[in-house]
Amino acid sequence: MSGERKTSRWALWLPLGLFGAFAVLVLFGLLRPAPRDVASTLIGKPMPEFTLPAAMPGREGLDSRVFRQGEPRLVNIFASWCLPCGIEAPQLNSLAEAGVPIEGISVRDSTADLQAFLARHGDPFVRIGADDDGKVQLALGSSGVPETYVVDGKGIIRYQHIGEIRPEQVATIIEKLKEARE
């Protein structure tokens, strides 16, 4: 008899308990700062096929075939209108000076703006492809500028860096390039 009463009391409090648990879950979700970065899910997958025209006269455009030439490369998605891109420029310049091949993809940009940007911040790029409609950016799973990808010699995307490369992050990029070489 008393056993049954115990069960019914337990059952009486269950819905309130469930509601409380749900409220805690909602509060936790609301108060926790949401991550704003959307990572590409193409890590470990081959570079999408694309051909981009040259972003500036007298320069080579970017064809995805260069990523299968046996050497790991960096792909930097950037734009002249993007402030953090200017902030990461010294880091890219020092990587280029160290002999890292960096391919550029300029997103939704114009030739004149790009020329001014490179004159001001330096030009670490082997090639610069003009992604005027942003399709290659979407094909790469990139959700903003700047972003930098490490691509190994077989054209497999090995690492994605979201946002500008800060001085203290250069070592990570070099490490990832070394891993891509193995």
Next chain:
Amino acid sequence: MTRFLCLLLVVCSMPALAQERLDAPYAYRQLENPAQEEQAQALMESLRCLQCQGQSIADSDAPIAGSMRSLVRERIEAGEDPEAIRAWLVERYGDYVSYTPRLTALTWPLFAAPLLLAGLAFLLLRRRFRKEAKP
């Protein structure tokens, strides 16, 4: 006076940065074929803008949303199935890009929980009603 000078500075300031320039044919133009445009619109309303993450790409004025709209419309014009376009984007950005949840190993509790709770409520209430029915 200082206030006036400040105001003058604000009004006369030149943008120091270059402008973002979107060169995509269908970012702000509808498709000629109304049936296709309708398909594109339905899909665009259920895709998330990656920069302004609370908005769909149909609602957003962010340039990347324009790129995504043009991609959707061009592919639909070429005869691609809307769900194939969604799958292409999900392959790159994960489920996050779509507002329509898929049934996966991660999301099944979302669909199972209401059924489970309704079942539980039914069991609890049934026992209660039965007790009341007995004099």
